[in-house]
Each structure stands twice: as C-alpha cells, then as structure tokens.
Amino acid sequence: MSREVILEIQNLKKHFGGLKAVNDVSFKLFKGETLALIGPNGAGKTTLFNTICGVYKPTGGKVFYEGKEIQGLKAHEIARIGIVRTFQIAHPFRDITVLDNVVLALGLDDYKGLSRIFKLSHKKKNVDRAMELLEKVGIREQWNKKAGELSLGYMKRLGIARSLALNPGILMLDEPCAGLSFDATRAFMKLIEDLQKGGTSIIIIEHDMHVTMGVSERVVVLNYGEKIAEGNPYEVQRNPQVIEAYIGKEDESA
Numbered sequence: 001m002s003r004e005v006i007l008e009i010q011n012l013k014k015h016f017g018g019l020k021a022v023n024d025v026s027f028k029l030f031k032g033e034t035l036a037l038i039g040p041n042g043a044g045k046t047t048l049f050n051t052i053c054g055v056y057k058p059t060g061g062k063v064f065y066e067g068k069e070i071q072g073l074k075a076h077e078i079a080r081i082g083i084v085r086t087f088q089i090a091h092p093f094r095d096i097t098v099l100d101n102v103v104l105a106l107g108l109d110d111y112k113g114l115s116r117i118f119k120l121s122h123k124k125k126n127v128d129r130a131m132e133l134l135e136k137v138g139i140r141e142q143w144n145k146k147a148g149e150l151s152l153g154y155m156k157r158l159g160i161a162r163s164l165a166l167n168p169g170i171l172m173l174d175e176p177c178a179g180l181s182f183d184a185t186r187a188f189m190k191l192i193e194d195l196q197k198g199g200t201s202i203i204i205i206e207h208d209m210h211v212t213m214g215v216s217e218r219v220v221v222l223n224y225g226e227k228i229a230e231g232n233p234y235e236v237q238r239n240p241q242v243i244e245a246y247i248g249k250e251d252e253s254a
C-alpha cells in the first residue's frame with residue numbers, strides 16, 4: 001500500500017552569498033511519519049527547517065504541502081496552513097498560567113491579525129480543549145501554575161501543547177530534548193511516541209542519536225548542505241558516508 005505524502009521538498013536551496021547552507025535537498029514526508037533530520041554541526045539542518053517554515057525565502061527549489069506549492073509564503077502563513085515549528089511559539093508567557101498559555105494559542109488557530117491573538121477567550125470550548133491538550137502532553141496537573149515556574153521538561157511539553165493548539169498537519173521539533181535530563185528525555189520520547197500513535201506527522205532535528213534512532217521511522221542526513229543519505233535508522237547508522245561525515249567533523253575539531 002502506498003503511503004500518502006504530506007510534504008515534499010524538491011531541490012530546495014538556501015544560499016547565504018557564496019555559502020550553500022542548503023543545496024538541492026529533496027525528500028518526502030509521509031502522513032503520520034516521524035522523520036529525523038541529522039548531520040554534523042553546521043550541516044544545514046536549522047537552515048532547512050527555517051526555509052521550510054518560511055523564515056527564509058528559498059534560493060531555489062520547491063516545497064509542496066498536501067500537494068500545494070508553499071515556498072515563498074511567510075512564516076505565519078505557513079503556520080496557519082498547518083506546518084508548525086514548536087520553536088516559533090514554544091516560548092511561553094512566563095507570568096501567566098499554563099492553561100492561559102494554551103488558551104492563547106487556541107486563539108492563534110483562527111488567526112485574524114494581532115488584535116485577536118492577544119485576546120484570551122475563556123469560552124468553555126477553549127478551556128476544555130486546552131485541558132485536553134495539557135492532558136495529552138502530560139501536564140494537566142500543572143494547569144494553574146505560572147508557566148515560568150515549570151521545569152524545562154514541562155516547559156517543552158507546554159510548547160508542544162501550544163503547537164498542537166494550532167491543529168498542525170506537521171509538527172517540526174527543533175532539538176526538543178536539548179538540555180533535558182535522562183529521565184525527562186525518556187519521558188519526552190514517550191510523548192513523541194504518543195503523538196505518533198495519534199497520527200501526527202513529525203520532522204525532528206535532534207543531536208541525541210538515541211532519541212533520533214528511537215523515535216524516527218526514517219532519517220535524512222545532511223552534510224555541508226547536501227543530503228548524503230536517507231533510510232531507516234538501521235541503514236543510516238551503517239552508511240559509510242554518514243560515518244565518514246561524523247568522523248571527519250570530529251577530526252576537524254580535534
């Protein structure tokens with residue numbers, strides 16, 4: 001059975017002057033799949049994320065979301081159509097409650113300009129939905145705490161709840177486990193698995209190989225802006241070009 005493609009990247013390029021930060025990268029993301037983007041430092045992962053999300057205008061190439069060309073759209077337009085990067089709204093408002101942070105994000109879902117965004121609407125429908133999302137990410141009990149009082153792990157969960165409030169077709173996670181303890185990382189991996197079971201399509205950048213290999217179905221490897229490998233985690237880990245790319249980088253920094 002062929003799987004439905006939700007995102008297709010075709011020969012995407014982002015150059016900064018002479019620096020080819022992303023060069024001719026192509027890959028597909030299937031509906032409900034978790035795809036990891038890995039590569040040594042400076043490989044172009046963040047630039048690729050930013051180019052997909054509309055933070056950067058591509059130098060060339062195409063991005064199709066559900067079959068429609070979206071390259072060149074602005075970041076908020078891309079978020080609105082369903083590609084949500086946690087980082088874009090992950091920084092919660094620290095002085096308001098966890099619940100209010102999610103209620104605010106629910107307001108973003110029917111984006112109608114800035115005046116609407118900052119209007120908290122405690123309609124029962126919104127509160128119920130916000131509580132549901134907090135439950136989903138495992139921080140329901142913290143609903144009445146100020147966001148600024150949360151641990152880093154819980155703060156990241158709040159970021160996911162706020163992203164989910166936008167009903168994303170694709171969730172883009174940029175190093176979600178960075179800075180988390182061993183236990184919090186394990187718990188976060190479980191959360192990603194739960195999202196997968198719920199059918200969320202995910203692209204993840206993560207330096208922790210244990211996380212990458214544990215949660216992703218497929219891996220795309222970048223090096224110097226180019227895709228050097230793509231496959232399941234088992235194949236990619238054993239790919240000589242991938243091993244070389246990582247070892248080569250270690251040598252450079254030695």
Ligand SMILES: Nc1ncnc2c1ncn2[C@@H]1O[C@H](COP(=O)(O)OP(=O)(O)OP(=O)(O)O)[C@@H](O)[C@H]1O
Pocket residue numbers: 016019021039040041042043044045046047048
């Ligand atoms: N705004 C920018 N202007 C100029 N060069 C940039 C810009 N952003 C990134 N670069 C360069 O593009 C290349 C790719 O950087 P990028 O941050 O995308 O890599 P990365 O794989 O995310 O790295 P890391 O794992 O260290 O976060 C690097 O050489 C970087 O210095």
